[in-house]
Amino acid sequence: MSGAIAKAFARAKARGEGALVAYGMAGDPDLPRSVDVFTAMVEGGADIVEVGVAFSDPIADGPVIQGAAERALKAGSTLKRVLDEVVPELHRRCPETPLVIMTYVNVIMAMGEERFAKLARERGVSGVILPDLPPEESGSLRATFDASGVDLIPLCAPTTPPARAEAIAKDARGFVYCVAVSGVTGMRAELPADLSQRLELVRKASPMPVVAGFGISTAEQAHTLSAHADGVVVGSALVRAAHAEGPQAARALCAEIKRGLKR
C-alpha cells in the first residue's frame, strides 16, 4: 500500500484540518501548463493531487470536466504522455504530495494493465481512481495494482446500499471516495441532507480515510463535510477556475477551501 497517501492524511489531521484532494485535467490547456496548475494547487494547500487523464467518452463527468477533456485531447494528452511528461515533473516539484491518476478503464486497458502499473509505480503515482470500474469488474486490475504497490481507490455512491458500502469500505486501498450526489461531476449549490450519515457509515467500516467528492466547490461545503469525512475532493470548480484565470486562480481556490477544512 502506498504510504504516501496515508502520510498526507496524517499530516492534515495533525494540523487539525481535513485533507484537500484537488483534481485537475492533465493537458488542459496543454501538458506543460497543466503542471503549473497542479503545482499551484499544491502551493494553495492541496494535500493530494488527482491527475485527470482525458477520455473521449467520460460518462461520469459533467460539462466542465468534459470540456477540459476535449481540450486536453486536442492538446495531445495521452496516458503515456501524462506518465512521461506530467507526473515526473510534478513529482519533482512537489515530492511530498501523493499523485493519484483519475481516468476511465478503457484508457488503462489500452496501455495494458501491467505496463501501466509498472510505469505508474516507477514515475511515482500512488493511486488510481476509475469511476467506471465497480468492484465486480475490478478483480484482475486490483491484483495487478496490489502487486505493484499502486492503490486502486474505490468509490461509494449515494445509491449504494449500506451493506455494499460497508463491503467496499472494508476492502479499500488508499482512501474511499464517497460520491456526494447522484449525478455526474460538477458544482452543486446544495448537497443531499443524508450525506453526513452516509459518510459516517462508510467511515465506521473503513480502515482507510474517507473523502467526499462530486458537487463540492465552496469553503462552507468543505467545512460542513470535514466534520464527517477525512477530506474532500474538489474538481470542476478548480478546473473552471484554472481554465478561466490560470494557475493563480486554482491556487487561491485551494487556499480558500483549505480554510474551510480547518476544524
Add this chain to the structure above:
Amino acid sequence: MNTQTAVGRFGRFGGRYVPETLVPALMELEEAYAAARADPTFDAEVAQVLREFVGRPTTLTPARRLTEAWGGAHVWLKREDLAHTGAHKINNTVGQVLLARRMGKKRIIAETGAGQHGVATATACALFGLPCEVFMGALDVERQALNVFRMRALGAVVRPVESGSRTLKDAMNEAMRTWVSQVSDTHYVIGSAAGPHPYPTVVRDFQAIIGRELRTQAQAAFGKLPDAIVACVGGGSNAIGVLHPFIGDPSVRLIGVEAGGHGLDSGQHGASLTLGTEGVLHGSRSLVLQDADGQIQEAHSISAGLDYPGVGPELAHLAKTGRMEVRTATDDEALASFYEVARLEGILPALETSHAFARGRELARELGAGKYLVINCSGRGDKDVATISARGVPPAVGVKP
C-alpha cells in the same frame, strides 16, 4: 443455446463498467427482469401488445425477382419493416417500457441514432402513458428530421447532443449521464444489444422473437431451417434478435454485415467487429473502434443507425468464436442495393438494411440453387429518403432519361 458464459459475460465480453451510482439500478433491473420472465402474465402481456399493436408476427416474404436476378439461393425476407413504427426496434421498447412500468418507474429516457429507436420508445411511452426524453446527436437531428418530428408528435422531448461527434455514441454518453442523475425514478431504455449487463441480454431476449418466428415460418414456407441468415450490424439488436435462436443449429450460417462506410482503408467506417479492438465503451467490454491510446474513434456510415464505434458483446463473442461470419458493405454498395431492392421487390429498405442486401447477392451465389437465404429486413427506408434523394435518383427502369 446459451452463449452467456458467466453472469453478464459472453466469453471475454460484456460486464458492467459503469459509475457505482448506476450499479444498484442495474442490479434492480436484473432482478426485476428475472422476476418478470418467471411470471407468465408478463410474457402474455408482451405477446398481446406485440400481436395487437405491433402487428406481429411479421411476414416472411419470398423475394422472387431478387432470387432470379442473383441467380443462386432462394431469397426470402423477414419483414421487420412491416412492424408498427417501421422497424424491429418496437419489439424491445414495448418489452422494456412494460418492464419499467412493472418496476414503478415514472419516466423513460432513451438514446437514438437514426431515430428508429427513439420513435419506437416514444411510441411505447405514448401507448402506456409515460413521459419520454430522447437524446440524439445534433448531427443525427439534422439528418433524420422526419424521425425527430415523429418523436415530437408522439409527445417525446428530443434533446440534441452537441458533444463529441454529435452522433449516436455521444447521445448514449449523455443518456447515461442523465440517468446517473435521475436513476431512482427513471428507466433508461437502451435500444441496442449493448451497454452494461443486463441490457445486452434484455434487448436480445425481446428481439429474439424475430428469430423464433422465422424458425416456424421457414418450416412452413420451405420445409426446413434457412441455410443462411444475414443481418446488418451496428450495435446489433436486429442481428442478435434474428440470429440468436439459430446459434445451436450448425447447418445455419449466420452472417453479420457491418458499415464499410467509405471503405475499410479510409478510416471512415463503422466496422467494429472487423477492425475493432477489445475495449470498454458505454458500460460493456466489447470490440470498439479506438486509437492506440484508448480514445474512441468516430464511426462513419451513410446510415445513422450503423454509425456507432462499438457493438453488442454477444455479437463480439459470436464473431470471435467464428459462429457468426462478418462482412462489410460500403456506403455506395448500400445505396446501390437500396435501388435494386426498391425496383425488383417494391420495398424501400432502410439504409441499415441495405447493407445486408448488399452482401445478399454474393451470398446467394455462394450458397447456390436449391438453398435458402433469409435477409432480415430490419426496417423501412422512409426515414432515409431525404438522405438518399439528395444524391439524385437513377433513371427509371426501361425509360430513357
